[in-house]
Amino acid sequence: MxxxxxxxxxxxxxxxxHTMGPGKAAAMFRKKNPxxxxxxxxxxGSLALTGRGHCTDVAIQxxxxxxxxxxxxxxxxxTLPHHPNGMxxxxxxxxxxxxxxxxxxVGGGALWDEAGTFEEGEDIYPxxxxxxxxxxxxxxxxxxxxxxxxxxxxxxxxxxxxxxxVMVASIHNGLENEGVLPGTLRIPRxxxxxxxxxxxxxxxxxxMGMLFAAALAVAEENAAGGKIVTAPTCGSAGVVxxxxxxxxxxxxxxxxxxxxxxATAGLIGNIVxxxxxxxxxxxxxxxxxxxxxxxxxxxxxxxxGGTPMQVEYAAExxxxxxxxxxxxxVGGYVQIPCIERNAFISQKARExxxxxxxxxxxHKVSFDDVVETMMQTGCxxxxxxxxxxxxxLARIYRAPIKK
Ligand code: SF4
Numbered sequence: 001m002x003x004x005x006x007x008x009x010x011x012x013x014x015x016x017x018h019t020m021g022p023g024k025a026a027a028m029f030r031k032k033n034p035x036x037x038x039x040x041x042x043x044x045g046s047l048a049l050t051g052r053g054h055c056t057d058v059a060i061q062x063x064x065x066x067x068x069x070x071x072x073x074x075x076x077x078x079t080l081p082h083h084p085n086g087m088x089x090x091x092x093x094x095x096x097x098x099x100x101x102x103x104x105x106v107g108g109g110a111l112w113d114e115a116g117t118f119e120e121g122e123d124i125y126p127x128x129x130x131x132x133x134x135x136x137x138x139x140x141x142x143x144x145x146x147x148x149x150x151x152x153x154x155x156x157x158x159x160x161x162x163x164x165x166v167m168v169a170s171i172h173n174g175l176e177n178e179g180v181l182p183g184t185l186r187i188p189r190x191x192x193x194x195x196x197x198x199x200x201x202x203x204x205x206x207x208m209g210m211l212f213a214a215a216l217a218v219a220e221e222n223a224a225g226g227k228i229v230t231a232p233t234c235g236s237a238g239v240v241x242x243x244x245x246x247x248x249x250x251x252x253x254x255x256x257x258x259x260x261x262x263a264t265a266g267l268i269g270n271i272v273x274x275x276x277x278x279x280x281x282x283x284x285x286x287x288x289x290x291x292x293x294x295x296x297x298x299x300x301x302x303x304x305g306g307t308p309m310q311v312e313y314a315a316e317x318x319x320x321x322x323x324x325x326x327x328x329x330v331g332g333y334v335q336i337p338c339i340e341r342n343a344f345i346s347q348k349a350r351e352x353x354x355x356x357x358x359x360x361x362x363h364k365v366s367f368d369d370v371v372e373t374m375m376q377t378g379c380x381x382x383x384x385x386x387x388x389x390x391x392x393l394a395r396i397y398r399a400p401i402k403k
Contacts, residue, residue: 001125001274003152004266007295008163009109009230013222014334016234017085017279017387018047018054021105026063029089033099036091039064040071044086045079046281047105049388053183053332055225076388080104083112084281084386107279107287108232125151128274130312130367133267137308144298144308148263160259160266163229167218167241170228174217181223183333189224191217207250211350212343215242219342223335232269232278235285235334236292238342240265243296243349247303261299268298268315268367275368276375280327281387283378289341290322290374293349294367300353309361316367317352323370324377326385328392337393 011020022043030039041060043051051057051074061067080086083104091099103113127133133147140146148156174191181187191213198209218238222228231240244258269278272291277283297318301311322345330336384391 001123001128001270002121003124004148004156004263004270005159006110006121007108007230007232007266007269007273008160008262010163010166010227011109011230011234013225013228013234013237015054015056016109016230017105017107017281018051018056019059020109020230020234021085021107021111022047022056022087023059023063024109025087025089025101025103025105025111026060029091029099029101030064033091036069036093036098038069038071038092040073040090040092042073042075042088042090044075044088045084046387047085047087048074048076049390050329050332053329053389054334082114083279084383084388085279107277107282108230108273109234125270128271130268130271130315130371133271134308134312144264144267144302144311145260148267156263157259160262161255164244164255164258164262166227166229167231168245170221170226170237171214171217171241171245173226174219174221175213177221177224181220181333181335182225183331183335185331185333185335187223187335187339189216189220191220207246208347210249211242211246211346214245215239215343215346216339218242219339223333223339231265231295232273232291233280233288235280235338236288236342238339239289239292239346239349240296240299242342242346243300244303246346246350247300251304253303257303261303264302264311265295265299268295271367272319272371272374276371277378283374284325284381284386285327285341286322286325286374287378288327289345290319290325292342293318293322293345293352296346296349297352297356300350301356304353304357306353306357307361310356310359312367313359313361313363314353314356316363316365316370317355318349319367319370319374320365321348321352323374324381326381326392327387328385328394329387329389330394330397332389332394336397
């Protein structure tokens with residue numbers, strides 16, 4: 001299993017798989033073909049179906065450096081063999097194709113190709129299953145955080161400190177920025193108003209409003225192409241920062257403990273990514289916001305004093321109770337249902353943490369069982385519910401389209 005840095009990537013929204021990944025691939029291909037007269041990029045499957053709303057073309061043009069030499073071809077009816085998010089890059093000079101590269105954006109900003117031509121980190125963890133890591137914690141009397149530090153080194157906390165700073169900045173920016181989000185849906189930002197109303201409230205209403213506002217802030221920043229951290233993806237980037245930010249301010253938690261919560265959240269996301277998928281195009285939203293819920297629930301349980309068993313239980317519930325969640329973004333934008341869903345799932349993550357802390361951590365279904373179930377459910381899910389915008393809300397809801 002690779003570093004948890006693969007889960008927390010700093011970049012610009014609105015989509016890790018449809019913006020960050022293709023942008024990164026475009027930059028790599030351009031670097032390899034600096035003198036090509038034209039770059040032709042064919043987008044297949046989910047990338048072609050929702051790429052316009054996700055700004056895939058914009059990200060590719062930006063990373064190539066000169067939008068005038070880029071030709072984008074959209075192939076929504078076809079897919080490449082290994083993943084729904086396939087791309088073919090071609091370099092052309094004097095009308096002849098001089099280089100070709102087929103590559104896949106597999107979720108969370110990560111790329112994959114058959115030849116392994118891009119650099120991903122080394123495997124640094126000996127275990128890949130939650131059960132094995134939990135058993136290590138029990139036998140050694142240690143925590144998930146100590147497991148992460150043992151294998152990543154103490155430097156991981158420097159990286160997590162940077163991650164946390166960007167997360168907080170994305171919340172602050174999202175709470176300040178107002179106006180309409182980009183795209184034809186004409187959705188007004190809500191985070192600022194929620195925050196003001198929450199400040200004027202008390203008790204449970206205030207708590208709920210503050211958490212909703214923080215999650216909306218990041219999700220809206222993401223939808224606007226702002227700087228965020230994948231956790232584990234762009235579309236689900238609001239949940240982990242919102243829950244941790246809420247806890248920090250509600251319970252006066254130190255940044256040091258927040259970073260430990262992030263380490264645990266990263267480990268949980270890493271287990272899903274290694275044994276399942278965090279790609280909405282592969283398994284639906286259960287792999288994106290379901291994973292985010294598990295990460296935030298586990299981190300919150302730990303920050304609030306949970307044992308490793310309670311942390312695993314919180315993560316398991318956060319994941320189990322999002323099984324079957326489909327991906328059906330209206331108009332191909334990471335806005336409906338994504339933004340509201342970040343807010344509601346933040347609340348759910350917090351509740352899972354509290355629920356687990358009322359227990360002694362013992363329960364029947366393991367986190368690993370849910371990862372396997374999520375993967376099977378995702379494989380059984382029809383393609384129209386996996387980031388194609390061909391089914392669900394994307395088909396039923398007909399927004400008045402404005403140019
Ligand atoms: S519905 Fe979920 S998986 Fe699909 S784009 Fe929105 S956040 Fe991502």
